[in-house]
Amino acid sequence: MINYLYDGTFSGLLSAIFDSYDRRDKAVSVYPEFLYSPDLFLDEYTVITDEQKALRVWKGLQHKLSDRWQLNMYMASFTENREEIQHLFDCIHYIFDSKQNISYNYGNEHVISVAQTARKVHKERHRIVEFLRFQHTVDGMFFAKIDPLYNVLPLVRNHFKNRYADQQWIIYDTKRRYGVYYDLHEVKEVTFNFDESLIDKKRNKLTENMVSQEEELYNNLWKDYYKSINIAERKNSKLQKQFLPQRFWKNLIEMNA
Amino acid sequence: MSSDRIREKLQILSAAAKYDVSCASSGVNRKNTSKGLGDAHACGICHSFTEDGRCIALLKLLYTNNCIYDCAFCISRRSNDIPRAAFTVDEIVDLTVNFYRRNYIEGLFLSSGIFRNADYTMERLTLIVKKLRLEHRFNGYIHLKTIPGASEDLIMEAGLYADRMSINLELPTEAALKQLAPEKSHETVKRELGLVHNKLVLYKDERKIIKSTPRFVPAGQSTQMVIGATKETDKDIMYTASAYYKGFSLKRVYYSGYIPVNDDSRMPAIGSQPPLLRENRLYQTDWLIRLYGFEVQEILNDANPHLDTDMDPKLSWALRNLHMFPVDVNTAAYEMILRVPGIGILSAKKIIQARRYGRLHVQQLQKIGISYNRAKFFITCADSPYALKDPDAVYIKKNIMDNSKSKYLKVPQNQLSLF
Numbered sequence: 001m002i003n004y005l006y007d008g009t010f011s012g013l014l015s016a017i018f019d020s021y022d023r024r025d026k027a028v029s030v031y032p033e034f035l036y037s038p039d040l041f042l043d044e045y046t047v048i049t050d051e052q053k054a055l056r057v058w059k060g061l062q063h064k065l066s067d068r069w070q071l072n073m074y075m076a077s078f079t080e081n082r083e084e085i086q087h088l089f090d091c092i093h094y095i096f097d098s099k100q101n102i103s104y105n106y107g108n109e110h111v112i113s114v115a116q117t118a119r120k121v122h123k124e125r126h127r128i129v130e131f132l133r134f135q136h137t138v139d140g141m142f143f144a145k146i147d148p149l150y151n152v153l154p155l156v157r158n159h160f161k162n163r164y165a166d167q168q169w170i171i172y173d174t175k176r177r178y179g180v181y182y183d184l185h186e187v188k189e190v191t192f193n194f195d196e197s198l199i200d201k202k203r204n205k206l207t208e209n210m211v212s213q214e215e216e217l218y219n220n221l222w223k224d225y226y227k228s229i230n231i232a233e234r235k236n237s238k239l240q241k242q243f244l245p246q247r248f249w250k251n252l253i254e255m256n257a
Numbered sequence: 258m259s260s261d262r263i264r265e266k267l268q269i270l271s272a273a274a275k276y277d278v279s280c281a282s283s284g285v286n287r288k289n290t291s292k293g294l295g296d297a298h299a300c301g302i303c304h305s306f307t308e309d310g311r312c313i314a315l316l317k318l319l320y321t322n323n324c325i326y327d328c329a330f331c332i333s334r335r336s337n338d339i340p341r342a343a344f345t346v347d348e349i350v351d352l353t354v355n356f357y358r359r360n361y362i363e364g365l366f367l368s369s370g371i372f373r374n375a376d377y378t379m380e381r382l383t384l385i386v387k388k389l390r391l392e393h394r395f396n397g398y399i400h401l402k403t404i405p406g407a408s409e410d411l412i413m414e415a416g417l418y419a420d421r422m423s424i425n426l427e428l429p430t431e432a433a434l435k436q437l438a439p440e441k442s443h444e445t446v447k448r449e450l451g452l453v454h455n456k457l458v459l460y461k462d463e464r465k466i467i468k469s470t471p472r473f474v475p476a477g478q479s480t481q482m483v484i485g486a487t488k489e490t491d492k493d494i495m496y497t498a499s500a501y502y503k504g505f506s507l508k509r510v511y512y513s514g515y516i517p518v519n520d521d522s523r524m525p526a527i528g529s530q531p532p533l534l535r536e537n538r539l540y541q542t543d544w545l546i547r548l549y550g551f552e553v554q555e556i557l558n559d560a561n562p563h564l565d566t567d568m569d570p571k572l573s574w575a576l577r578n579l580h581m582f583p584v585d586v587n588t589a590a591y592e593m594i595l596r597v598p599g600i601g602i603l604s605a606k607k608i609i610q611a612r613r614y615g616r617l618h619v620q621q622l623q624k625i626g627i628s629y630n631r632a633k634f635f636i637t638c639a640d641s642p643y644a645l646k647d648p649d650a651v652y653i654k655k656n657i658m659d660n661s662k663s664k665y666l667k668v669p670q671n672q673l674s675l676f
């Protein structure tokens with residue numbers, strides 16, 4: 001038994017796979033740094049993320065996996081749950097150790113776990129695509145803040161780039177304290193500490209002097225719209241919450257009367 | 258524009274549009290070319306959900322609620338004394354673009370009462386979508402209603418800019434429509450669905466040869482029927498739906514439980530609950546026909562003109578056809594696995610893939626995500642404890658019902674919980 005410690009990135013995890021074969025370690029438990037508390041009774045090995053090694057492992061996987069499953073692997077690597085990371089690690093070993101292509105063997109616990117984790121990450125990504133809201137600022141920029149369960153910014157930036165090609169926008173992850181910025185040409189990662197005083201705490205929006213003149217009108221029009229298309233006779237709040245989890249409500253003006 | 262007036266218009270003309278239930282924004286991949294605004298995704302995206310759990314993807318508006326017709330089931334009919342309003346072309350364009358830029362919506366669903374005449378109205382609608390596409394380079398989703406009786410030229414022009422077009426059957430049978438909306442007819446609906454359908458097929462074929470052939474209604478057509486306003490059986494409703502699916506390759510038929518808006522002794526009184534459970538059962542049947550390979554006659558026929566209320570149509574069908582079970586999931590064809598209550602499309606596909614690596618056991622089936630408590634009466638697998646030698650429909654039904662009380666005894670979920 002040995003604990004592997006890696007930096008939490010996909011390349012880091014692939015490097016860990018490389019090292020585990022190299023060192024012939026069996027029964028490896030993998031931990032991303034942000035989930036690790038040292039265990040005095042177990043051996044510990046710190047993986048150095050090495051893009052070369054990672055690439056070799058990835059090439060090997062590509063050889064054995066369909067496009068769909070390559071995407072599954074990548075998506076699943078965004079999980080921040082220890083057991084799911086372990087399943088991913090074990091699944092990759094399982095794939096390398098088998099002669100046949102076993103990625104569709106849903107009867108195997110690692111394979112099914114990776115498929116499910118990938119789905120969860122995909123769902124979170126989709127929810128950000130759905131429930132992210134831009135506010136139009138005084139300087140003509142569109143600003144949105146998010147706090148997703150997983151670090152999905154790398155997974156959504158292209159969607160927004162394709163869609164909002166003719167407006168400048170920033171999406172900021174308040175949990176992970178970084179954002180992406182589109183300047184009409186390309187999307188760049190930006191790290192800054194968001195100035196909390198720019199947020200009107202009560203309404204969870206940018207303060208009035210930060211937003212453009214017509215922002216208030218379109219906010220009101222959207223709230224009006226939300227109210228008037230409701231069909232009271234069909235009320236079903238449970239269903240609403242299932243599709244629109246309450247943790248997103250704070251960012252949606254229509255949910256805050 | 259004054260902000261109070263535009264707010265008032267929006268309230269009137271969105272409230273009147275809400276009875277059109279389609280909110281689908283799916284079925285087309287429209288790319289954002291030349292750095293314009295927006296794109297459309299085949300999978301569809303919802304941006305909010307109403308209190309009744311319905312997806313909000315589109316800005317659903319009437320251009321005007323002025324109407325020369327007098328359909329008995331409609332809030333906007335000419336004999337109603339209600340506030341009337343009409344947008345200008347620019348107002349709708351503005352709202353759409355500004356909502357879209359804030360990620361509130363996927364696009365526009367535009368409909369209208371018939372103002373002056375069909376062509377005048379259709380012309381306005383076409384102007385709006387044209388302006389969005391050409392002047393604002395808007396590539397978001399556009400669903401446009403075809404106005405009954407509009408000229409062929411106008412409909413054809415609109416089809417070059419819309420992603421989806423629809424025209425509503427309104428009621429499931431021509432007889433009912435004659436009674437409640439004498440100015441309308443299924444014949445008109447057929448004419449217009451047919452026009453668009455023919456052109457659509459033609460353009461699709463041409464595109465295969467000439468790449469530059471413009472796209473024409475790329476997300477296809479849909480229609481809607483109000484159910485529970487008049488006395489049709491479920492069989493009447495689904496046979497009509499199935500005929501239109503086949504005749505015009507419709508993408509969707511929508512079933513909208515009638516919500517009484519007018520006092521009319523021929524229909525349910527104001528305040529009666531909309532038939533939500535029935536609506537749900539019809540949608541389930543619709544899915545079985547479109548995606549699960551069932552023929553409508555297998556589910557509804559003279560012996561069974563109504564869908565069961567206490568169980569879904571897939572389970573009813575299985576209980577009536579126990580001679581076809583149990584299905585061995587380790588050997589049966591995909592089509593048959595799909596017919597097992599408790600197994601959906603995703604799980605059926607996974608089963609087919611997974612069984613190549615060895616015979617599947619109960620625990621693996623559960624992990625794959627089938628609803629085992631339901632399916633167990635209808636399947637065998639490697640370590641199946643159930644050998645249904647003498648299957649008994651009453652016993653199975655009771656057993657399934659007892660084990661899923663919470664789901665089936667409660668008042669209708671206004672939802673499409675599918676199998």
Ligand code: SF4
Pocket residue numbers: 324325326327328331332333334335369370371438
């Ligand atoms: S034509 Fe349409 S808007 Fe006019 S009364 Fe009939 S259903 Fe209502």
